[in-house]
Amino acid sequence: MNTPGTQDTEPTAYQPPLADASLLPEEEASSRLQLVWKRFLRQRLALVGLVVVALLFAVAYLSPFISPWQYNQLDFNAFLEPPGGSHWFGTTQNGFDVFALTMRGMQKSLVIGLLGALMATALAATVGAFAGYFGGAVNTALVTLIDLLMVLPAFLIIAILSPSFRGHTWLIFVGLLAAFQWMVTARIVRGMTLSLREREFVHAARFMGVPGWKIIFRHILPNMASLLIIDATINVSSLILAEVGLSFFGFGVQPPDVSLGTLIGDYAGAALTFPWEFYFPAGLLVVLVLAINLVGDGLRDAFDPNTQGRA
Amino acid sequence: MAPFLLRRLGYLLCLVVISTSVAYLLAATQLRPRARYEGRNPPPPAAVVDATLDALNMNDKVPVLTRYRRWAGGLLRGDLGRTIDNQPVNAEISRRMWVSLRLVLVGAFIGTFLGVAAGAYGAVKQYQWSDRLLTVFSFVVLSIPAVVLGVLFKNAGIGLNNALGFKLLYTTGEMTPGMDPLSWAGLVNRVAHLVLPSLVLIVIAIAFYGRYQRNAMLDVLGSDFLRTARAKGLSRSRALITHGLRTALIPMATFFAYEFAMLFVGATFTERLFGWHGMGEYFVQSVTKNDVNSVAGVTLFVGVLVLIAGFLSDLAYAALDPRVRV
Numbered sequence: 277m278n279t280p281g282t283q284d285t286e287p288t289a290y291q292p293p294l295a296d297a298s299l300l301p302e303e304e305a306s307s308r309l310q311l312v313w314k315r316f317l318r319q320r321l322a323l324v325g326l327v328v329v330a331l332l333f334a335v336a337y338l339s340p341f342i343s344p345w346q347y348n349q350l351d352f353n354a355f356l357e358p359p360g361g362s363h364w365f366g367t368t369q370n371g372f373d374v375f376a377l378t379m380r381g382m383q384k385s386l387v388i389g390l391l392g393a394l395m396a397t398a399l400a401a402t403v404g405a406f407a408g409y410f411g412g413a414v415n416t417a418l419v420t421l422i423d424l425l426m427v428l429p430a431f432l433i434i435a436i437l438s439p440s441f442r443g444h445t446w447l448i449f450v451g452l453l454a455a456f457q458w459m460v461t462a463r464i465v466r467g468m469t470l471s472l473r474e475r476e477f478v479h480a481a482r483f484m485g486v487p488g489w490k491i492i493f494r495h496i497l498p499n500m501a502s503l504l505i506i507d508a509t510i511n512v513s514s515l516i517l518a519e520v521g522l523s524f525f526g527f528g529v530q531p532p533d534v535s536l537g538t539l540i541g542d543y544a545g546a547a548l549t550f551p552w553e554f555y556f557p558a559g560l561l562v563v564l565v566l567a568i569n570l571v572g573d574g575l576r577d578a579f580d581p582n583t584q585g586r587a
Numbered sequence: 588m589a590p591f592l593l594r595r596l597g598y599l600l601c602l603v604v605i606s607t608s609v610a611y612l613l614a615a616t617q618l619r620p621r622a623r624y625e626g627r628n629p630p631p632p633a634a635v636v637d638a639t640l641d642a643l644n645m646n647d648k649v650p651v652l653t654r655y656r657r658w659a660g661g662l663l664r665g666d667l668g669r670t671i672d673n674q675p676v677n678a679e680i681s682r683r684m685w686v687s688l689r690l691v692l693v694g695a696f697i698g699t700f701l702g703v704a705a706g707a708y709g710a711v712k713q714y715q716w717s718d719r720l721l722t723v724f725s726f727v728v729l730s731i732p733a734v735v736l737g738v739l740f741k742n743a744g745i746g747l748n749n750a751l752g753f754k755l756l757y758t759t760g761e762m763t764p765g766m767d768p769l770s771w772a773g774l775v776n777r778v779a780h781l782v783l784p785s786l787v788l789i790v791i792a793i794a795f796y797g798r799y800q801r802n803a804m805l806d807v808l809g810s811d812f813l814r815t816a817r818a819k820g821l822s823r824s825r826a827l828i829t830h831g832l833r834t835a836l837i838p839m840a841t842f843f844a845y846e847f848a849m850l851f852v853g854a855t856f857t858e859r860l861f862g863w864h865g866m867g868e869y870f871v872q873s874v875t876k877n878d879v880n881s882v883a884g885v886t887l888f889v890g891v892l893v894l895i896a897g898f899l900s901d902l903a904y905a906a907l908d909p910r911v912r913v
Binding site for chain 1: 605617
């Protein structure tokens, strides 16, 4: 929604240093990466976040090989059993193993978050840069599209569309989540492109006859790499949260697929009587999102040490 | 100032028209009201199904634009059409509206106020323990989905009741059935029901607002005009509040409209968890029941809510920023 504060000026919460990475010699480019990496390593919390994310990722994908039970296996000797024995997180009413279910759900949530974030950031970068670089009618059309999508209530629209992707692949759902996640970044990218467009290296490329789309992908977007990396990281956690919200009502991931959202939705009512069914998936979800946000925050500080505090 | 506000109102109105129309068109093409009738046992004859759907303006054999025109025509006369169970949508909405509004308004106003206060305080006390506490609080709360937060509060409330040995806070419904809603006891009962679900929304709003307000206030704190205010002899607190906070509030006004939409979604979760029969529950049921007109009705409600919030933030903007009034 456009309100006077943001109408005329593009949001410029983040301004990366404008060095044309694509034109620098190989050595200097890699030394900048090293510098950022060193700054990142200096932040203890961000490092903890990174380790936690990596661990959760590894556990989620390795668990089928180490866990005695699979997510679709029933144990007819253990209904609603508390954690212990071979059921590390306990079992559900039907005899499903909560650990296996949670890991299966986390796999799905991670894939949804990563895939959706990549799609959203790629879309934001492309649309924003094209609107800013070409201007004119392209700009008008794309900015209208951005404004229109920003007006639509994402949660309601995806819920309305949910019956039509029921029975189809969950990838449609990821696409929809991403489709409502890119607009704010696209506006920032557009604003930055407007200023980059007038820089010498872009002029030089244009006068040498490089086509516009090539200039965008070779010279303009690499200059925003830091913004895009941070944005993608933050998107991962917001998409995971969005998935949980929609799946809670049955508007997201559909059975037989399992995600952290469907688990939380199924067992929210059991939180008091059979806490292991709810608190294991919910707790791991919160840890995962917190860890990703810590990494995002650390990246922001590493790329731009001048930013004050946390935006 | 009046032309500015009128222009904004027109703009916001356009946005509501667009978002509601898109929602209607999507609902009308994606939901399958026919399935609800054809699935009955014994299956009614096709002609009967068609006639019923025609009466409800939900027949998918009629071109969608014709249906949209009929629906929009009714809307202009203040009629939102009929639900799939042939009840007026207007009645349903007016019955449920205040249930949700109670949650959203309490959450929005208390949450915004406390969030602004906490954010400004945190900025003034930058890097002291109170500021760190706020930063950690915002960071953690914004990483927890509203559903999980709701379950935590609900169970904490039940735990509190058990510890006290009597029911202080209620965790289901908006009031105990059979109580006189107008009596003093009924009012107290309502408040005891309201506390937990709105606390969820308040906590979310504080985390959201506190974080942005802190940054906005930090930007202002180092400014020249604040030093000038101190130099002309204002006390520190006076300078911080009338010159600092006032300026730092301007960008915050923009978030108010966003916050409303966010809180409505949040209210959808708390309504489900705490058994309130509000608009969020209505929306979820309508999508499941393929009830096109109800879905469009709720979207309109949310649109109007955001419109009012947007207009309020414009008013606040105009009041805070003298440049707008010129």
